Each structure stands twice: as structure tokens, then as C-alpha cells.
Amino acid sequence: MRNSRSLLAPVFAVAMTVAGLFAIPGGAAAEDAPKPPGQKWSFDGIFGTPNLASAQRGFQVYSEVCSTCHAMHLLHYRDLTGLGLNEAEVKAIASTFTVPQGLDDQGVPKDGPGTPANQFRSPFPNEKAARAANNGAYPPDLSLIINAREDGADYVYGVLTGYAEAPSGFTMQEGMNYNRVFPGHQIAMPKPLDDGRVTYSDGTPTTVDQMARDVVTFLHWASNPEEAERKAMGVRVILFLILLAGVTYAVKRKVWSDVH
Amino acid sequence: MAGLHKSDIPNPVLNWIDSRLPIITMMQKEYGVFPTPRNFNYFWNFGALAMVTLVVMILTGIFLAMHYQPNTTLAFDSVQHIMRDVNYGWLIRYVHQNGASMFFIVTYIHIFRGIYYGSYKAPRELLWILGVVILLLMMATAFMGYVLPWGQMSYWGATVITNLFSAFPGVGKYIVTLLWGGFSVDQPTLNRFFSLHYLLPFVLVGVVFLHVAALHIVGSNNPLGIEPRGPQDTLPFHPYYTAKDSVGVCVFLIVWGAFVFFAPNFLGDPNNFIEANPLQTPADIVPEWYFLPYYAILRSVPNKLLGVCMMFASLLVLLILPWLDTSRVRSARFRPTYKWFIFLWVVSFIVLGVCGAHKPEGVWVILSRVATLYYFAHFLVITPILGKLERPLPLPESITQSVTGRPLESH
Numbered sequence: 001m002r003n004s005r006s007l008l009a010p011v012f013a014v015a016m017t018v019a020g021l022f023a024i025p026g027g028a029a030a031e032d033a034p035k036p037p038g039q040k041w042s043f044d045g046i047f048g049t050p051n052l053a054s055a056q057r058g059f060q061v062y063s064e065v066c067s068t069c070h071a072m073h074l075l076h077y078r079d080l081t082g083l084g085l086n087e088a089e090v091k092a093i094a095s096t097f098t099v100p101q102g103l104d105d106q107g108v109p110k111d112g113p114g115t116p117a118n119q120f121r122s123p124f125p126n127e128k129a130a131r132a133a134n135n136g137a138y139p140p141d142l143s144l145i146i147n148a149r150e151d152g153a154d155y156v157y158g159v160l161t162g163y164a165e166a167p168s169g170f171t172m173q174e175g176m177n178y179n180r181v182f183p184g185h186q187i188a189m190p191k192p193l194d195d196g197r198v199t200y201s202d203g204t205p206t207t208v209d210q211m212a213r214d215v216v217t218f219l220h221w222a223s224n225p226e227e228a229e230r231k232a233m234g235v236r237v238i239l240f241l242i243l244l245a246g247v248t249y250a251v252k253r254k255v256w257s258d259v260h
Numbered sequence: 261m262a263g264l265h266k267s268d269i270p271n272p273v274l275n276w277i278d279s280r281l282p283i284i285t286m287m288q289k290e291y292g293v294f295p296t297p298r299n300f301n302y303f304w305n306f307g308a309l310a311m312v313t314l315v316v317m318i319l320t321g322i323f324l325a326m327h328y329q330p331n332t333t334l335a336f337d338s339v340q341h342i343m344r345d346v347n348y349g350w351l352i353r354y355v356h357q358n359g360a361s362m363f364f365i366v367t368y369i370h371i372f373r374g375i376y377y378g379s380y381k382a383p384r385e386l387l388w389i390l391g392v393v394i395l396l397l398m399m400a401t402a403f404m405g406y407v408l409p410w411g412q413m414s415y416w417g418a419t420v421i422t423n424l425f426s427a428f429p430g431v432g433k434y435i436v437t438l439l440w441g442g443f444s445v446d447q448p449t450l451n452r453f454f455s456l457h458y459l460l461p462f463v464l465v466g467v468v469f470l471h472v473a474a475l476h477i478v479g480s481n482n483p484l485g486i487e488p489r490g491p492q493d494t495l496p497f498h499p500y501y502t503a504k505d506s507v508g509v510c511v512f513l514i515v516w517g518a519f520v521f522f523a524p525n526f527l528g529d530p531n532n533f534i535e536a537n538p539l540q541t542p543a544d545i546v547p548e549w550y551f552l553p554y555y556a557i558l559r560s561v562p563n564k565l566l567g568v569c570m571m572f573a574s575l576l577v578l579l580i581l582p583w584l585d586t587s588r589v590r591s592a593r594f595r596p597t598y599k600w601f602i603f604l605w606v607v608s609f610i611v612l613g614v615c616g617a618h619k620p621e622g623v624w625v626i627l628s629r630v631a632t633l634y635y636f637a638h639f640l641v642i643t644p645i646l647g648k649l650e651r652p653l654p655l656p657e658s659i660t661q662s663v664t665g666r667p668l669e670s671h
Contacts, residue, residue: 046522074340140534143340147525148533223533226343226350233351234521238514245510252503259298259495 033183036158049228050221052084058218061211064198071122074143078116082225090116097121135175137188146223153216160212163191295494297482299663305508306370313363320356330454332447335410336535354524361527362516364550378590379481385582387474392578401460404453411532416545418445427565485590493659552616559620560628577639586647594653608634
């Protein structure tokens with residue numbers, strides 16, 4: 001509409017130009033954003049919480065595949081106890097990563113094995129380095145990715161399983177990949193998952209579908225680590241309040257009995 | 261009039277205090293025996309609910325401020341630090357975040373009650389005006405609070421809304437620079453918004469105090485819109501309305517809790533989980549739901565300055581409502597025609613809210629224009645004219661007679 005454009009014109013003019021220059025090609029084209037097909041998730045509904053076995057496998061997929069390009073800087077290794085791992089296991093996992101460990105005695109930044117107190121290792125030191133290594137595209141931080149997208153879990157699952165041949169007549173830009181769910185259908189990320197990409201220690205078959213489900217479950221937990229505690233507390237709080245409302249209503253009836 | 265207050269509090273310590281500062285006597289007078297119409301329905305809960313919300317918002321806000329960093333490079337992560345690392349930080353923040361929505365739901369219903377039952381009419385005009393001031397302060401506070409998490413919608417919402425002031429000829433761009441503390445939404449903007457977001461709630465408390473003080477001079481309206489004629493028409497506030505308000509508070513907390521514990525982000529925008537990026541505009545810039553009707557009014561006018569003026573006018577028109585309404589009858593219960601126009605006004609407000617959530621294209625433009633037209637026509641044309649034309653239903657003799665069906669003497 002004319003008005004809204006004129007209203008936001010000064011903002012949009014600058015921002016869109018700049019955004020157009022720097023954004024992931026296709027990322028800005030939100031016009032063609034198909035709704036991802038709905039999936040069933042362990043964390044659906046009022047009482048649903050993430051299936052922890054699946055989330056643990058998802059952490060493995062993240063570590064072995066996604067973390068090559070995607071950071072999760074809001075998470076610390078200590079948070080992994082929320083996936084049902086014990087402290088020794090978390091310590092062991094953290095120590096397999098090499099992370100920045102402050103400065104050495106000469107004042108030079110040094111790396112060392114991770115501890116539970118460390119943030120998840122970031123693949124790139126900053127956004128510029130990330131773009132330089134990825135053909136100009138920026139692999140977004142995944143700490144909040146499920147919450148940061150419409151239909152978050154379905155969307156990320158849809159993208160991970162949505163790679164296909166571009167339909168004939170669809171012109172692809174150089175270095176881009178066709179995706180059924182990604183807005184604009186052109187995504188810079190190459191198809192990340194293929195059958196057998198990782199090996200699960202619990203023998204779960206590593207189909208693309210299974211790995212996508214597991215990693216989405218993990219990412220959902222990472223976006224909402226408080227969910228299990230929140231929902232459990234919610235049930236108790238609401239039950240208490242219903243009880244309290246009942247008692248309060250009875251008191252009110254009693255108080256008002258001489259008026260009615 | 262100097263000298264000790266003659267207190268009749270039996271407890272010697274409390275008596276000593278009350279003789280020197282009669283706050284206990286005051287509380288007793290204003291919240292204990294305060295004569296309140298006996299016929300309130302549950303719509304009269306909502307003032308108390310708003311008060312509860314304000315207190316909860318201030319308390320949760322104080323704790324959030326202990327961990328929040330008003331710095332463009334730290335703000336977003338500090339909110340996530342609250343969500344992940346601070347003990348029960350997620351609870352405090354979700355209560356605060358959803359509390360903003362609850363505050364507006366409760367306040368909008370409170371305002372609807374005032375309009376439906378004519379609570380703004382003489383002698384309650386100033387009480388009503390103070391209420392409108394509270395609404396405006398709430399909106400400013402909520403807007404600045406939404407900027408603090410420094411997500412994409414925080415940043416771009418702030419940019420769009422502050423830019424509205426640039427529509428005013430001459431002074432516009434200076435106002436915008438002053439709001440920003442620079443030449444774009446940036447560190448100075450975030451810092452001053454944090455400062456003001458902390459300050460305004462206490463200003464709000466002050467105006468709420470005046471609102472309640474004015475209420476206690478003129479007394480409460482009631483669903484019949486007629487004044488109490490004597491003690492038989494009123495009840496002491498305590499225990500009758502403390503008990504009735506408590507029921508409302510419990511139900512309200514259930515609703516609030518349902519959002520906090522089971523759908524904490526239902527009313528939010530996914531874009532605000534992405535850190536503010538001045539170089540990337542979101543596809544759609546949408547304010548929080550409680551601003552959508554005003555946003556729709558703004559966008560329904562094909563001229564920026566006029567749109568901004570209409571948006572502000574849609575709120576300011578409430579200030580003169582006591583003088584726009586020409587009917588001598590307060591309660592719409594006795595105004596058979598006007599009643600339907602009020603419902604239509606509510607519909608127009610909701611339609612505007614829905615329009616505000618959609619891109620201003622096609623049918624949404626037409627709908628929002630029709631609804632805007634009705635919104636203003638309701639106040640500026642229908643309310644003044646209908647008040648003169650309408651034949652109200654006969655008013656009951658007294659509150660007691662209406663409630664009990666008995667004439668005055670038998671009670």
C-alpha cells in the first residue's frame with residue numbers, strides 16, 4: 001500500500017539496500033515461503049517434553065555435522081546435564097573440544113581442552129570469517145533457531161529434509177541449492193545430511209529423517225532448556241490456583257450470604 | 261489543625277503510629293469501611309486486576325534489571341543469560357513478558373466497562389481522564405520495554421515507531437533525534453529507553469494513586485449507573501469486595517500462568533529471537549498485539565502526517581468522551597440503541613487489531629478504513645447525536661430496589 005511504503009520509506013530504503021548487499025541471497029525473498037508440513041514431536045502439547053535419547057543423538061549430529069559451520073554460543077557444556085547426561089559424561093564430552101582458554105602467561109590467547117564451564121566451541125571467530133569461509137553466506141547461530149522461526153521445529157526439519165532437484169525452469173544462482181521449504185527455495189547451505197552420515201552408538205538407524213528428527217529435538221531443547229521444569233511447575237501452579245480459586249469463591253459466597 | 265490525630269486503634273504501638281501518621285485510619289476508611297455500591301458485577305474486578313499486574317510487573321522488573329545489560333552488544337545475550345543461567349530467571353522473565361499482554365487485556369476490559377456503564381460521566385470526568393493518562397503511560401512503558409531485549413522486532417519496531425514523529429513538519433526530525441540520542445536507533449536509544457522503562461512505572465504508580473484518590477472522592481459507578489441513595493445501597497469494601505476481587509485475581513492468575521508455563525511465546529514474534537541487526541530488515545514489521553488496532557489506524561490513512569495524527573487522536577478522543585456523550589443516562593443497560601453501537605465499536609476495535617496484523621493490501625486496506633471510520637464516527641458523531649435522540653428505558657428507583665426487587669422501606 002502506498003501509505004505504508006511512504007511511511008517507512010526512509011528506513012526501508014537504506015536498510016533494504018544494505019540488506020540486499022549483505023544478506024544470504026534468497027534469504028530476503030520471503031514472498032515464497034511455503035508452510036512446512038506439520039510433524040509430530042515429543043515436546044508438543046501441554047505436557048510434552050523433548051525425548052532425551054533423541055536429543056542426545058541430536059547433539060551428536062550437531063557436533064559431527066552442523067557445528068562445522070553453525071555456532072551455538074548461548075550454550076555451555078554444563079547445560080548438557082539437561083539432556084540427562086551426568087557430570088562425568090559432560091566433563092568427558094567437553095574435553096574432546098578445543099576451545100579458547102583465556103590468555104597464557106605471555107598474554108597470548110591460548111586454546112585448550114574444554115571444561116563444563118566453557119561455551120560451546122564456535123567454528124568461526126566472527127561473522128566476517130564465517131562469511132568468508134561460506135561463499136558470503138552466514139550460517140546462523142543455532143542456540144535459538146527453533147524459537148526464531150515460524151513453526152520452528154517443523155521448519156528446521158523441513159529444511160533439513162527438503163533438498164531436491166530444482167524443478168525445470170527454476171533458475172538457480174551460482175553456488176545455491178534448491179530446497180522445498182526454505183523461503184525463496186534457494187539456500188546457500190549444501191545438503192547437510194545423507195543416510196549413514198553419523199553412527200549412533202545405540203544402534204538407531206541413521207536415515208536422513210531420523211537424524212533430522214534427532215537434531216531438531218536437540219535444537220528445540222537448546223532453544224528452551226527450561227521447558228521440562230517449566231511445564232512440570234506449571235501443572236502444580238495451575239492446580240494450586242484452581243484449588244485456591246475454589247476456596248476463594250466459597251469464602252466469597254459465605255461473605256455475601258447475608259446480602260443475597 | 262496541628263496536634264495528634266485521635267486514633268481509635270486499640271493496639272498501643274499501632275495507635276502511637278496512627279496518632280502521628282494516620283495511615284491505618286486512612287486504609288480503614290478507604291479500603292475497610294469504604295461504602296461501595298452493592299451491585300457490582302465481575303467487570304468491576306478489572307481495576308484491582310490491573311493494580312495486581314502493575315505490582316507484579318514492577319517486582320519482576322526490578323529483578324530483571326539486576327541481570328540485564330542495557331548495551332547493544334550485550335543486551336540480547338544478557339536476556340538469554342537470565343533465561344538460562346539465573347535461578348528461576350526464565351520464570352521471572354516470562355511472567356514479566358506475558359505480564360505486559362495481561363496488563364493490556366485487563367486494562368482494555370476495564371476501559372470497555374467504563375464505556376459501557378458510562379463511568380466517565382459527571383462527576384467522574386477527571387477520574388476517567390486520569391485513566392486515559394494511565395493508558396498512555398502504559399503504552400509508552402510497554403513500547404520501551406519491548407525494545408530492551410534488542411531482538412530484530414525490538415530494533416525495527418523502535419525504528420518505525422520513533423520515525424513516526426518525523427511526520428510532524430518542522431520539529432519532527434528534532435524530536436526523532438532527541439528520542440534516538442543520535443541519528444539512528446543505537447546505544448544511546450537503548451540506554452535511555454532502559455532508564456525511562458524503569459522510571460515510568462513509578463510515574464504510573466503516582467497517577468494510579470491519583471486515579472484511586474479521585475475514585476474515592478466521587479465513589480464508584482455501578483452497573484445501573486445510578487448513584488447510591490443511602491447506606492442500604494452500599495456495602496463496606498471489606499470484606500465484600502476484597503472477597504469478590506480475590507476470586508477474580510485467582511482466575512486471572514490461572515490465565516496468566518497458563519501463558520507463562522505452557523505458551524510463553526504464543527503472543528511473541530519469532531523475529532525477536534534473532535539479535536537486532538541494523539543491516540537486515542525483517543520481511544514484516546509488526547508491533548505487539550496490543551498496539552495492532554492503532555497501527556491499523558495509522559496505516560489506513562494514505563498520508564503519513566494524517567495517519568500519525570489519527571493514531572494519536574484515536575487515544576486522545578477518549579479524553580473528551582465525557583463531553584461528547586450527551587445522554588443523561590450512564591449505563592448502556594438502559595440505552596437500548598446505544599448498547600448496540602458500543603458492541604459495534606468493540607467489533608471495529610477488534611477488526612482493526614486483525615487488520616494491523618496483516619500487510620496493508622487488498623481487503624485489509626478496505627476493512628481497516630471502514631473500521632477506522634466507524635471508530636471515530638462512534639465517538640464524534642453517533643455518541644453526541646444518539647444521546648439526544650435516544651429514549652432511554654426507565655431507570656430503577658434505587659440500587660437496592662433493583663437488586664432485591666423490594667421497595668426501599670422493606671430492607
